[in-house]
Amino acid sequence: MLAGALMTWELPWETALFAALGGLLVALLGGTALVLLVRGWAKGLVQKELRHFFYSPIAWLTMAGFALVNGFVFLFLVDLYTGTPGEPLVRVFFGTGFFWVLQLIVIPAITMRLLAEERSRGTLETLLTAPVRDAEVVFAKFAAALGFYMVLWLPTVLLLGVALHFAAPEGFWAELWALRARGLGWPAAAVARASEVMDLGPVATAYAGTFLMGAAWIAIGLLASALTRNQIVAFIGTFVTLLLLLSVGQLELLVPSDPMWFPGLREVLRAVSFSHAFAGFPSGVVDTRAVVWFLSVAAYALFLAVRALESHRWR
């Protein structure tokens, strides 16, 4: 069936093959993630990690700061772009320097304590002598961190509402309110009505891209946290790694257009770079390569984190 669908799209066979393999990989990783999530939830591990997040005042401060900075960026952008049509607000919003700097700081801050703190406090011993697998512990921490990270983005949905409000014609909200008469169909109808005012597709893909990239980054942070008992070391290690992965794309400017020693170097650098991989999402483009890249980085980093956790047993 898949083959048939691809045929009707008249894709070149390499692309079809890549799409099929990529789809298989995504399905495999997604399935594993789902199983681990369900297990971690059943054992109460995910809830415990979420508790650690939401019981800490630092988490609430982070959330407030994140919302505040995003609000200012939004105001600034709206002010700057008023009257200059053509550039969609989402694309600008999910691509500012603030967007990257904020994540470069927030993600290591979220992940640094996950395993390093358990180790330095000695609670790792109690945790790992319970009937749980190391992979369940690691994945529960990953899932909770990713969940918390997405909660940080929640207030920006309000900004979307603000944008809608100013873009929409008179009586738009009343119109949406009236749609509730349709019963269960009203969210779909409301979204359909709102997309007449504003293209919501790129908004959705921008959030999806943020989620996928966040997954990869948080997995890297978790790996750093698994390797040390010192939270500051974990923070700096994550920060430097993320910065490298983000800025490696800029190196392509230094590479001659067709170097003798590595013909495809530019393409490799561009493919590895997180900023390049992310760039399509706020424009509404879901690039399979980017999805596969983010997910495989996340899966590999998580795998290494489990190994790092296991290795302590042998030392």
Next chain:
Amino acid sequence: MRRRASEERAEAGRSVLRVQEVTKRYGEVLALDRISFEIGRGEVVGFLGANGAGKTTAMRIIAGFVPPSSGRVTIENVDAFADPLAARRLIGYLPESAALYPDLRVGEYLRFRARLKGVERRRRAAEVARAAELCGIEEVLGRPIEVLSRGFRQRVGLADALLGPPRLLVLDEPTAGLDPHQVRQVRELIRSLGPQHTVLLSTHVLSEVEAVCSRALIIHQGRIVAAEPVARAARGAAGCDLEAELVGPAEEIDAVLRALPGVASVQRRALGGGAHAVRLCIEEQRDLREPLGRAALAHGWVVRLLRPVRPSLEEVFVRCTAGADSQPHAPVPAPAGAA
């Protein structure tokens, strides 16, 4: 139901924990050297050793936190290495530090641990309540762990270990860092667990083993140098069994006491005013209090003090560890079947 009962009877007396030839190396350092022992159902066994003797390493291996370099650990016939999850389900483990999450509340923490250990949802609340009652922490269930005193934290850790309930309790220094009052409470608690639970606890406090355990394993430099019932271990160390203060003529005291059957030797020290402190070393395990009392009456001495001196485990411990020290270390064989 009937079959369950017969199974239980069949299980009684069988060993709960079996440690066979366990060796642990940290690089060049040999932490445990071919340790073997068994613990039967309902026993309370004390793991006794100086700091750094290998107690914590042994406890960690049994609890499944650290794998042995070679050797086998089985809990209720479950191989801890082949099926770690099943083995860990049978154990309640209190690590040395009794580390807890300071941001969680006590009840919340215990409910999380019960869930993690696979206690079914409908039994969970009752199980937490049972463990909390045993450890006397009901009144702090609603408090965050970070505000608790050291003693309460230790008891929360102990309550955590009791959740399940586990077949085997492994307690690493359960009284470390507690004040004397709390030490007594925790010991009482462990003693009260005695009949239903099988307990392995480690300590470097000798009196603790005497107070709580039925058997002592003395570990020194990674080896078990003695494994004896506490009473016999204590008795076998030194023969001095009676201490007395008598008022009477010195020569008469010496002569009469030496003549008592079962007395190996008599040490006497004058206290002044005709009083003498006497120490009787007794040959076999005999109670010489009554013969001594009768002798005193017959000769008209005044008995100011008479007490049996139970030689402490300390003497056993010192003797065992000193003996092991003087022996040259046997070469360690390569781990058999180190695959």
